[in-house]
Amino acid sequence: SLTLVHLPRIPYVLHISPYTDPSAAFVKDFWEIMVGCRPVLPGEHTSSEAANEICTGNETLMNSQDVFFNVTQLRVSYNVYTAVYAIAHALHQLPCLNISEIQPKEVRNKVTAHLQKVNFTNQFGDNVFFDENGNPPASYDIINWQLRDGQVQHVTLGHFASAANGDYKLSIQDEDIVWRTGKMVPSSVCSNVCPVGTRKAQIKGKPTCCFDCIPCADGTIANSTGRPTCIKSMYATLKQTYTINIIWSSLSLATMMVFIQYRETPVVKASNSELSCFLLFSLFLCFLCPLTFIGRPTVWTCMLRHTAFGVTFAFCISCVLGKTIVVVTAFKASFPGSKVAGKFGPTQQRIIVGSCTFIQIVICILWLKLNPPFPDMVFRYSNKKIVLECNTGSETAFYVVLGYIGILAIICLVLAFLARKLPNNFNEAKFITFSMLIFCAVWITFIPAYVSSPGKFTVAVETFAILSSAFGLLICIFAPKCYIILIRPEKNTKKHVTAKNLSKRI
Known part of the structure; x- marks a missing residue:
């Protein structure tokens, strides 16, 4: 916010009165608004239909509590105050001239030229100057809106000011900040950062800062927070x-x-x-x-x-x-x-x-x-x-x-x-034939x-061929034997192995 300075009251405004200067413009209306009564000047007749009561003549603006006279919360007015003093300093630097002998445009140009060279310190301790672009120094108050006794007050917590050499100064009283959540600093985001192992999924119809966090699919990872996509793991x-x-x-x-x-x-x-x-x-x-x-x-x-x-x-x-x-x-x-x-x-x-x-x-x-x-x-x-x-x-x-x-x-x-076609009670040639068919097909x-x-797919193809062909050999040749050895041990006899062969010979 603009800098807040407690400007002194202007004595002229405090001494305005319709009785001292009856012909002044707007004074009578101003008096009725500020004081709340209608002044009766000499030669005027009172009317019973008047909205405000008749003033007694003892009213004054010196002790008025109207917000118009409260200059403690004026921020823009301080800039006006500073501008008036800057122009005054520029006019003070002008040589003595006969104003009637020069044109208004020439006066404006001379004042502007001296205004850019102004450099002074006002009564509030602020340095007033203009840079090469004609801009005044940046000076802002950092305010915090706080609810006190049912009323919102603007509490100044810090200040930012720039100097003529380009430096700046920033001061903030962190301990005096009152957040919506109290003393705990709130998170000013629509969605929290997605953790490791998840990716961002945009929510339709909402800003880009609003998203859901979806776990990565099997075989993919997100090894850092806030990842938009998951990568192949x-x-x-x-x-x-x-x-x-x-x-x-x-x-x-x-x-x-x-x-x-x-x-x-x-x-x-x-x-x-x-x-x-x-x-x-x-x-x-x-x-x-x-x-x-x-x-x-x-x-x-x-x-x-x-x-x-x-x-x-x-x-x-x-x-x-x-x-x-x-x-x-x-x-x-x-x-x-x-x-x-x-x-x-x-x-x-x-x-x-x-x-x-x-x-x-x-x-x-x-x-x-x-x-x-x-x-x-x-x-x-x-x-x-x-x-x-x-x-x-x-x-x-x-x-x-x-x-x-x-x-x-x-x-x-x-x-x-x-x-x-050998005797097939235990004909290993059949198993070998089938395993070789699988091997050759692969x-x-x-x-x-x-x-x-x-590229990398050649590695996948070769790996698949190696594993599938080796697995085909293992299953086709040894699975029937393991079945007999472990599950059907009653067939693991010499009589059963040679039974078909003997029957064919007979």
């Missing part, structure tokens, strides 16, 4: 991926422990316990491969993610190939005079698994030696985003790794398909999806 994705990997890898380890515990039972012996344990261990490693696809790409993670995937899956399919060959040779050995089973014992099975895996290791070593994968910043997907991804280095090497795994899978599928659809997926 890498931590949520990491948590989900870690959870899936831990569950499935633990499932493969649990299955392997079951096979080790029941290794002397007919079902485990019939499915070749050694190759089954190798296969379960390789599936355990396959479930851990997606962990290398998580997080910011580095040199080591880029080299590890593709090579680890290639070697572990080559090891896995090699074990499946060994089991398939065992099934086929077992069928051939059922013919009289056949010596195939003796030519493909445990040693030959280990050689098959080791040699097939070793070929993939050699391919990966050559890949890492000649043109290894590396972290790369890609701009081609968007001109507003930089996508961090692993460049395969050599696309040819990557597809050679996939092609080798595909060749092993196709061989397993063909051999298992040929042996599908990786055949992977190639076009991988090529057409930009």
Whole structure:
């Protein structure tokens, strides 16, 4: 608010009287309003219809309590008071001139020129001056509307004033402020700031400062207050991926422990316990491969993610190939005079698994030696985003790794398909055939999806292919065996395993 100064009363106004100057304009009307009676001047006749009573002649304005004479709450009037004194100082600085000899416009220009140079201190201690733009110094009172004794009063709590050198001074008495809520400072907002984990939702038909706070959806976060949107959470994705990997890898380890515990039972012996344990261990490693696809790409993670995937899956399919060959040779050995089973014992099975895996290791070593994968910043997907991804280095090497795994899978599928009509009380070839069909279907659809997926989606496609194909192998090959071992142990007998075969021979 404008500065409040207690101006002194003007003596001339206090001595106004219709009796001393009857001809003065408006004095009689002013007297009737201030005093409340009608003065009767000499020569006037009173009228009985007059609204106000007749003055006695002893009335005065010296002790009047009318608001007109209350100059303690005048703010604009102080500016008028200061302006009058500023013009007076400007006139005082003018040289002695004969006013009658100059034009009014010239007088105005001279007064204005000296008015801009005025600089004095008035009787209230305020410095009066004008800046280069002709503006007076800023001087404001900071007032607080307070309800006292049923009346609203303007209580001055501070002051703001500027100086000629550009400095300013601000003083506020915080302890004297009375808020609507009492001494507690109120919150001057329509809606409170949305906390962490929520986003702002604009309320239709209300100002932009009015909004609701809505919790972020699953998989998104708002890691600061007042967020307008939620962002995709890498931590949520990491948590989900870690959870899936831990569950499935633990499932493969649990299955392997079951096979080790029941290794002397007919079902485990019939499915070749050694190759089954190798296969379960390789599936355990396959479930851990997606962990290398998580997080910011580095040199080591880029080299590890593709090579680890290639070697572990080559090891896995090699074990499946060994089991398939065992099934086929077992069928051939059922013919009289056949010596195939003796030519493909445990040693030959280990050689098959080791040699097939070793070929993939050699391919990966050559890949890492000649043109290894590396972290790369890609701009081609968007001109507003930089996508961090692993460049395969050599696309040819990557597809050679996939092609080798595909060749092993196709061989397993063909051999298992040929042996599908073996005696089926415990025909593992059927399970292998179905698992290889799932495996091949996943990786055949992977190639076009991988090529057409930009940026971070290639990682999601490859991770999905790894997990789904490994899970297909685990469920199709080992779920029926675990069902018999754990739930139907009465079928885990040599008689039940060979029953169909014996009936066919009879």
